[in-house]
Amino acid sequence: MIKPLAILRVAVPTYVLFLIILYFRGDPLPPIDQKTEFSPPLEILIPKTIHHVMIAIPNFKPNSHSISWQQSGWKTEYWTEVACLELAQGLNASYAQVFEQFPAGVLKADFCRYMIMFAEGGIYNDLDVHLMKPLPWEVMGPSKEGNKGPPSLIIGLEGDGTTKGLPRSPQFVQWTIASAPSHPVLLDALTRITDRTPEFLKKQQDDKNGDADVMNWTGPSVWTDAVLAHLECTEMQLEKLRDLKHAVRIKDVLLLPKRAFAVIQGEDHKNPDILVKHYFSGMWKHEKSWLSRILPWAR
């Protein structure tokens, strides 16, 4: 007959030996990945949807950039030109009218992103933007200084003190925008574009060989103007924005330094503050007019 104590005498050393073997065998635990050590903000105002616009991109196939968003755990939506027009018709008859009048796909793609962000909110991204940090980002959470709550609009600076040749200073990117729905900056951008489209159309007709002035018409220039109008910065704040080193909260808007959204292909991406990386494919069409002014070889 085996006594219980005898079983214990054998079982305990065996178990201890097993643990020792396990310990020296190496890593019985799975490696800690970024997602497990990361504590997401509890409260955010940005809806958990990623938006992409599929205008002026013939035969688009998923690439590593679009897949990075699909694997984020957030919903991903792809907007075709037809879907953008339907959205415009639902929002405001004037938007639908200008949308149909735009003579180039890039203008439609710009306008559609502002409509989507205004109507639904979420994160808008061009299709050549790669997600670098798990969602939701910490910056989406409540402000650490004061009790300002989470931001309702998050935008990134395109340049810093070393950047030359941008039409605006400071200038904000619009290849990535994170917003709550119905933000007044988005409405203002839509209004500015809608109101000035007849003027730009006329200029386009007068100068048949000229490129459409995309930057001023629908691009980063008009976007930057709408953002700055909302912020109502002092001269000192503006000066700080031109060479922003750390995220700054003004009203309900969180403004991120260049490295958050505007790190491009080839640049060092080890900084932990980099949230997305921009690969600039197809940017020629978009920013040709000002790029060719500063870079002769881009003509």
Ligand SMILES: *[C@@H]1O[C@H](CO)[C@@H](O)[C@H](O)[C@H]1NC(C)=O
């Ligand atoms: C377009 O932008 C440039 C540079 O910001 C500015 O000088 C010019 O006046 C603008 N043109 C229009 C029509 O807004």
Ligand SMILES: *[C@@H]1O[C@H](CO)[C@@H](O)[C@H](O)[C@H]1NC(C)=O
């Ligand atoms: C539609 O947009 C135009 C141009 O921004 C604006 O003047 C008008 O008030 C808007 N209409 C509605 C119903 O919001």
